[in-house]
Amino acid sequence: MLRQRPFLVEILTAIALIAAPFVLPYLGFTPTTINRILIWGLLGIGFDLLFGYTGLLSFGQSAFFGTGGMFAAYMLTETPLENTIVALFLGTIVAGIIGYLVGLIALRRTGIYFAMITVAIAEVFFFVEFNPLSEYTGGENGLPGVPTPNLELGFTTIQFDSNWSMYVFFAFWYFVGLVIALRLVRSPVGLLLRAIRDNPLRAEALGHNIHGYKLAVFVIAAMYTGFAGGLLGMMQGFMPPDAFMFATSGEIVIQTAIGGAGTLFGPLLGAAVWLYLNDLLQTTLHLGASWKLVLGIVFVLLVCFLRRGLVGAIADLYHMATREKDGARKVEPAPAPAVMASSAPAPVRAVPDPAPAGRNRAIDKSGQILQATGLTKRYGGVVANSDIDFTVDYGEMRGIIGPNGAGKSTFFKMLTCEVPPSSGKIVFEGRDITSMGVNDVCQLGLTKSYQINQLFERLTVRENLAIAALGELRGRFKLDLFRSLSGVPGLDEQIAKTASLVNLTARLNTPVSELAYGEKRRLEVGLALATSPSLLLLDEPLAGMSPQERVETVALLKSIAQGRTMIIIDHDMDSLFELVENVTVLQEGSVLVEGTPEEIKNNAKVQEAYLGGVQGEMA
Amino acid sequence: MVNWANFISQCFNGLVLGALLAVISSGLTIIYGTLGVLNLAHGAMFMLGGYAGWLAYTYSGSFIVALAAGSLFVMLVGVVTERLIIRHFYSRPPEDQLLVTFGLGIVFVEGVRFFFGSLSKTTPPPALFQGITDLGFMFYPTYRLAALGIVAIALLVLYYVLYKTRIGMIVRAGIEDSVMVDSLGIDVYKIFMLVFGIGAMAAGFAGIVNAPVVSIAPDVGEAILVQTFVVVVIGGVGSFPGAIIGGLIAGEIISITSMFNPAYSYVMLFVAMTLVLVLRPHGLLGTAGRE
Amino acid sequence: MAEFKSGNKGMGGISRRHVLQLGAGVASATFIPGLGTIGWAYADDKPAIGTWPAGSEGDTVYLGAAVPLTGTxxxxxxDELKGWELAVDHINEGHELMKKFAPKIDKGLLGKKVKLLSADSGAKPNNAVQAEQTFINQNKIILMTGSTSSAVAVALNKFAEREKILYVAGISGSNDTTGKDCVRYGFRQNFFGQTAAAAIGPVLVKQFGKNRKAAFMTPDYTYGHTVTKSVNDYLKEHAGWEMVTNQVSPLGTQDFSQYLTNIANSGAEFLVNVNWGRDAVLSTQQAKQFGLLPKMTLVIPYQIPFLAKEVGPEITEGVYAATDFWWTLEDKYPLAKMFVDAFQKKYGYRPEWGAENSYVSFAQWARMVSEAGSFYPVDIIKQYEKGETIPSLIGDVHYRPEDHQCVRPVIIVRGKAKKDMKNDEDYWEVLEVVPGEGLMQAPDAFGCKLGDYT
Structure with missing residues (x-):
């Protein structure tokens, strides 16, 4: 929908912002409340990018709100600077710098630890504002006397000194902030942020420097927050020290949650509800001291009954309405993939050029693509792999088998640099990759599909494949914040090609969460393929499949094997032996034997140590 | 102000404060470890304990009765809260759990204000522990010494429950691997309800023990909540021994810093926490399981 | 969705430039209500300002109080809120006490009823400003009040200056409120750090002599630091007292044991506790637990309403404090008696000084309005600035035109032993009523520069 009408959201927002002053007062909103909602909404856009899109729950936004606001206020009250817009941007930049420094520390951890570090850092900022810097910040008194916004045009200066004229100023900046954020979420970076939210490890494994993107969005959120802080000072004529308090961070989280995270508009809506309730309970209903009790109860009820916030509730209602309307049309695409799946081998063979789109090096080269020497991995006292020597030639199909606990997955993890070996060396295409990161080796063309699906569950098949393809097309880190996804050259082709390879073309716009298991398995392989690897590792690609699905997947793997180098782990030896040219057998963390499938089948050691013991499991 | 007598005294203060933080934090940490819910209403539970104890004391005149009645009341509040509200949030994103417990915290605090007003209430210490004790190097309020003992006993009881009883085993197993417990055929929901109750009770108990030291007001739990988080993070989320060590470390940091410059004591606490997190990702005694 | 689609089709024809122009058009249209008010109506000598004249055109005028109802x-x-409520009731019913302050009121003010609006500030400046902004928008309030801390008072001071709406401070002890942060539109009735120090200092010296040792407990914000400095300066210069330690604690501290331990080891004979609100209650209780009291004499230079009630007479016995008002002054001052009686009748307890300050500051404002005969803020300010002698509950006072501070007596009290209490609220014995004139600093000593009238 967004693709077809690129400016629909922007235009509707502009209309709403223009209409608001004519409509909202009739609903009991005062002009200052409306202005406040815009400030919180603007700050919320940044927070939503961080939390709703990237999944980073920060309780430390007060640090940036206060810093940006205080800096702007200080410039306007204590220095000759009079241009409020310059002051706003200076505050924004300072907040961004602070955000960068805080991000360097806080982003070392995730989840609850990340949240706690942000709380701690924000508390330290409050203290610093309150005590050591009180000469500049006014301590507990804050900075009074902040001028109202103005716009210097050279020949004249426009003053935004009444509530409604300030509304124009704030609404303009809200609109600018929203347009920027919309561009951002539609950009490749925006897609990667959601990838990080859904599955950071896989995003990293697909060749993206997720730490870099997290830091970038953290800084962006800090800048939005700092800008909003500056606006607060101008709106009130006073920059309060409260901006630094934990309550500020808490409120933005609450408002975003009420409104709905991951929507950009959620925080605005949440702020409107929150501030409206504040006004209503206190100044309209005159509840006195018990207003907060009522607010608390209302809030708990909202959280209990609105699962994805107000925007989520509205979206659900909308879906319910539209589903009823064109229910018949919706049913249709569902059976299609079932048909496709059962006739899978046919279209796979029909693919004209299965060669990878990007890196074609594998085809023309000969010799060894991968050499591992003396690879050892110890976990505490347990040795998972010991002294493995392993080489693979260009264009080879290699199988790895071994009983459970033989160290196959650990071995793969070392080859893809997910875990560093305790000792040993890995050389890929003539380059020592032993100490590289997982995203670096993916960029070099070595990647893996996982034993347990590692997909981006909340995104569509197309978006999943795009995340994988972007790694190769854009490199590990690039801040193309304002480029649209469709503007990435070669992306659509790569997605289309990969989708047809793994037979998911008809499901491109389906969310992953709605896929059947077999489809998810194929997408898992597709993600690895879309990075155009020159060496592809497949960790039990047939795991958990029905016999029918196995037949199809083997055919699929055969077709994609042309022109690629692949290493496959699997327990299904019949299928594996059908696929590969050579087999390596691991036992208890070491190489037992290597040879062609025929040799392995007939090898006495293998039969004794492996085949005999796990007959039951293989069935 | 830096001299030996003062240093030892401050270490002692840190011990008393730390022991109190340890009890509250162990409640928070077992709830988080088992249920995966970070209970932002934990400070309110602490406060509720203080008020329940004060009320029981007002009617009975006995500190022991206050301690027992207050603890049981908060446990009941915890169990009911879990059953009616928290239970519906296990399948929801962590931020929803934060929000609902945050909201419940507001409701508890403002509910108490509604019924009991904003003026602070004082529960006197039991007659046995009134007055001041000469420790040789300093004079110390007798009740604080007693509180140290009461808290130590409480921690021992909690240790016994967690490590020596079947319920405790299940709880600890749940902290390590909740899926496993699930597959053992144990009614996980019952365990969760109990754990939430016990965790709340720990906070409530601490609230009563603290009431003769710091007179209670509706907001009494607010400041303690953030400190409790710091303790849990330093010690390692989900770790009972971690909560105790974290509590003592936090208490000592606050007390010893205040000897040099009181204004920096909380900053030092946060600096320490950040350092721990940067150097030891999962806290001093935490496991990699929960994030 | 159908409507959306068709609507969007229509929009498709409009270029973005058109939209921008449309936006600009609306923008200029919305300017008009804001800027327009300056243009219309009223004689040239009284242009519209703040909420004047809109706020006083109906038959009711509104006053807005932002007051902490939650939080510490x-x-x-x-308590403060009750004082304002009572004052507003008295204005509307033409109560005889109110008539002592403002003889010209007549069941209302200038023929209009007065209505008090209140909202919770949580003692946070930002919330206070937010609440007042809402009142201005919704009710066009003509007077603001509220504060239990100087942070809020200073914030509202500056806000009053910007909005050109009068502000009378609630409890605010910092020298800054009528010092470096003073404004043309703000007034303070109550005593503050400087006058408290100047009043309690001589009493201490008279009682305890020279060259004593005092430990200070100071909350870590401007109010605390200024009061500590004022008291310490006085005692040091006039009687050679020594500050042996100054324990600075953050706002909202619950456990004071570290600070008290430091004080216990300092050899002090006096404990000057500058903490306020709940911090004062807790620090005082714990000082008793640590045995510092009654070993040391506790001095509270800026008395906290309800302190004695919360900590009990066992602790406040023998404590010296400076305050704005204590109800036993009713024995000496008839107005005080009328106030205490009226308050107790309505609320069931005897008022503390927060309520007294609220009542008196409103009563004095009502006097200024009724004497000026106008709600025009500049007229009211000029009425205040005449510096006329006006009544308070404890004798005649006046406002200084230079800094808008009321020159009023400071009351020195000493805590009674429980056995000496005549009723359950008889916590303090008034030692002295120190006249205000001698306590005040020079008007410009704290850097006060009032702003413009308009």
Whole structure:
């Protein structure tokens, strides 16, 4: 929908912002409340990018709100600077710098630890504002006397000194902030942020420097927050020290949650509800001291009954309405993939050029693509792999088998640099990759599909494949914040090609969460393929499949094997032996034997140590 | 102000404060470890304990009765809260759990204000522990010494429950691997309800023990909540021994810093926490399981 | 969705430039209500300003109070609110006490009823400003009040200056409120750090002589630091007292044991506790637990409403404090008696000084309005600035035109032993009523520069 009408959201927002002053007062909103909602909404856009899109729950936004606001206020009250817009941007930049420094520390951890570090850092900022810097910040008194916004045009200066004229100023900046954020979420970076939210490890494994993107969005959120802080000072004529308090961070989280995270508009809506309730309970209903009790109860009820916030509730209602309307049309695409799946081998063979789109090096080269020497991995006292020597030639199909606990997955993890070996060396295409990161080796063309699906569950098949393809097309880190996804050259082709390879073309716009298991398995392989690897590792690609699905997947793997180098782990030896040219057998963390499938089948050691013991499991 | 007598005294203060933080934090940490819910209403539970104890004391005149009645009341509040509200949030994103417990915290605090007003209430210490004790190097309020003992006993009881009883085993197993417990055929929901109750009770108990030291007001739990988080993070989320060590470390940091410059004591606490997190990702005694 | 689609089709024809122009058009249209008010109506010598004249055109004028009803200052805030409520009632019913302050009122003010609006500030400046902004928008309030801390008072001072709406301070002890942060539109009735120090200092010296040792407990914000400095300066210069330690604690501290341990080891004979609100209650209780009291004499230079009630007479016995008002002054001052009686009748307890300050500051404002005969803020300010002698509950006072501070007596009290209490609220014995004139600093000593009238 967004693709077809690129400016629909922007235009509707502009209309709403223009209409608001004519409509909202009739609903009991005062002009200052409306202005406040815009400030919180603007700050919320940044927070939503961080939390709703990237999944980073920060309780430390007060640090940036206060810093940006205080800096702007200080410039306007204590220095000759009079241009409020310059002051706003200076505050924004300072907040961004602070955000960068805080991000360097806080982003070392995730989840609850990340949240706690942000709380701690924000508390330290409050203290610093309150005590050591009180000469500049006014301590507990804050900075009074902040001028109202103005716009210097050279020949004249426009003053935004009444509530409604300030509304124009704030609404303009809200609109600018929203347009920027919309561009951002539609950009490749925006897609990667959601990838990080859904599955950071896989995003990293697909060749993206997720730490870099997290830091970038953290800084962006800090800048939005700092800008909003500056606006607060101008709106009130006073920059309060409260901006630094934990309550500020808490409120933005609450408002975003009420409104709905991951929507950009959620925080605005949440702020409107929150501030409206504040006004209503206190100044309209005159509840006195018990207003907060009522607010608390209302809030708990909202959280209990609105699962994805107000925007989520509205979206659900909308879906319910539209589903009823064109229910018949919706049913249709569902059976299609079932048909496709059962006739899978046919279209796979029909693919004209299965060669990878990007890196074609594998085809023309000969010799060894991968050499591992003396690879050892110890976990505490347990040795998972010991002294493995392993080489693979260009264009080879290699199988790895071994009983459970033989160290196959650990071995793969070392080859893809997910875990560093305790000792040993890995050389890929003539380059020592032993100490590289997982995203670096993916960029070099070595990647893996996982034993347990590692997909981006909340995104569509197309978006999943795009995340994988972007790694190769854009490199590990690039801040193309304002480029649209469709503007990435070669992306659509790569997605289309990969989708047809793994037979998911008809499901491109389906969310992953709605896929059947077999489809998810194929997408898992597709993600690895879309990075155009020159060496592809497949960790039990047939795991958990029905016999029918196995037949199809083997055919699929055969077709994609042309022109690629692949290493496959699997327990299904019949299928594996059908696929590969050579087999390596691991036992208890070491190489037992290597040879062609025929040799392995007939090898006495293998039969004794492996085949005999796990007959039951293989069935 | 830096001299030996003062240093030892401050270490002692840190011990008393730390022991109190340890009890509250162990409640928070077992709830988080088992249920995966970070209970932002934990400070309110602490406060509720203080008020329940004060009320029981007002009617009975006995500190022991206050301690027992207050603890049981908060446990009941915890169990009911879990059953009616928290239970519906296990399948929801962590931020929803934060929000609902945050909201419940507001409701508890403002509910108490509604019924009991904003003026602070004082529960006197039991007659046995009134007055001041000469420790040789300093004079110390007798009740604080007693509180140290009461808290130590409480921690021992909690240790016994967690490590020596079947319920405790299940709880600890749940902290390590909740899926496993699930597959053992144990009614996980019952365990969760109990754990939430016990965790709340720990906070409530601490609230009563603290009431003769710091007179209670509706907001009494607010400041303690953030400190409790710091303790849990330093010690390692989900770790009972971690909560105790974290509590003592936090208490000592606050007390010893205040000897040099009181204004920096909380900053030092946060600096320490950040350092721990940067150097030891999962806290001093935490496991990699929960994030 | 159908409507959306068709609507969007229509939009498709409009270029973005058109939209921008449309936006600009609306923008200029919305300017008009804001800027327009300056243009219309009223004689040239009284152009519209703030909420004037809109706020006083109906038959009711509104006053807005932003007062902490939740948070650590909630108890003091609730008391203050009762003082304002009572004052507004008295204005509307033409109560005889109110007539002593403002003889020209007549069941209302200038023929209009007065209505008090209140909202919870949580003692946070930002919330206070937010609440007042809402009142201005919704009710066009003509007077603002509220504060239990100087942070809020200073914030509202500056806000009053910007909005050109009068502000009378609630409890605010910092020298800055009528010092470096003073404004043309703000007034303070109550005593403050400087006058408290100047009043309690001589009493201490008279009682305890020279060259004593005092430990200070100071809350870590401007109010605390200024009061500590004022008291310490006085005692040092006039009687050679020594500050042996100054324990600075953050706002909202619950456990004071570290600070008290430091004081216990300092060899002090006096404990000057500058903490306020709940911090004062807790620090005082714990000082007793640590045995510092009654070993040391406790001095509270800026008395906290309800302190004695919360900590009990066992602790306040023998404590010296400076305050704005204590109800036993009713024995000496008839107005005080009328106030205490009226308050007790309505609320069931005897008022503390927060309520007294609220009542008196409103009563004095009502006097200024009725004497000026106008709600025009500049007229009211000029009425205040005449510096006329006006009544308070404890004798005649006046406002200084230079800094808008009321020159009023400071009351020195000493805590009674429980056995000496005549009723359950008889906590303090008034030692002295120190006249205000001698306590005040020079008007410009704290850097006060009032702003413009318009």
């Amino acid at each position: 200052y909630a108890a003091q805030g609730a």
